[in-house]
Amino acid sequence: MKQALFALLAGALFGAGLALSGMADPAKVRGFLDIFGAWNPTLMFVMGGALIPMGIAWRIQAKLLAPLAAERFNLPDTTKLDARLISGAVLFGIGWGVAGLCPGPAITDLALAPRPAFVFVLAMLAGMLIFKIITSRDLPMKETKTTGAIGK
Template sequence: MKALAGYLAGLLFGLGLAVSGMTDPARVIGFLDVAGAWDSTLIFVLGGAVVTTFIGYRLVWRRQMPLFESQFQLPTRRDLDARLMGGAALFGIGWGLSGYCPGPAIASLPGLSWPLAAFLVALVLGWWLARRLSPAH
């Protein structure tokens, strides 16, 4: 049941990305082009996500436990280390250069193109390198 809930949440997320047009890298690049032909669509999608998340968290925290677990699993680390900052910088650079981040890239798979394929190869290679080079935790 837990896996099914995860798949349904992923499907809903992907559908939201497709409906909002966020699977089109030109929209993301247009949003980042503040000195040119700025596309404000992403700010409205972001605003909708923030409002939905705010309401969702308020509802979830009223529960004693999650639906499919015995307790909530919250992160405990609060520090900013080089791995986190470096990963965030690489994510931002890749997003800005390609117009894709992992969610929209996966949601765009049905319309696979060479730029999308190149992004996905770089994504998998980066994930693999990060796992190989990072110390075991």
């Protein structure tokens, strides 16, 4: 309960920051990506501003044994660059450029422009579902290969 309240607070602060920064506006995001056209550099300040507290937070994290409201840190430890990361980033960038929306602003906009945000978020979840279906199909195939003695 305490953890969920913490997460709700963090989410609300995140959403408020998106709304204040201008990043909730798809046209501004597309303007930021339009470096060969009418470039709008405002979002550089958003990214710069966001990196400051997080840069400090990582330094504090390195000195902590456990987070303040949970038992332990659960952080990604993968370091290798693989085809999945690269192709995923390429695809995400294309979608981001087409509509000017990434997941955070899209979900925040559910409260600010419900109709178009809902269409985008629903499609986004469908894209996530397609990914889950494809990868869950992959897994049993790999398993049958490793326990291949019984296989054909």
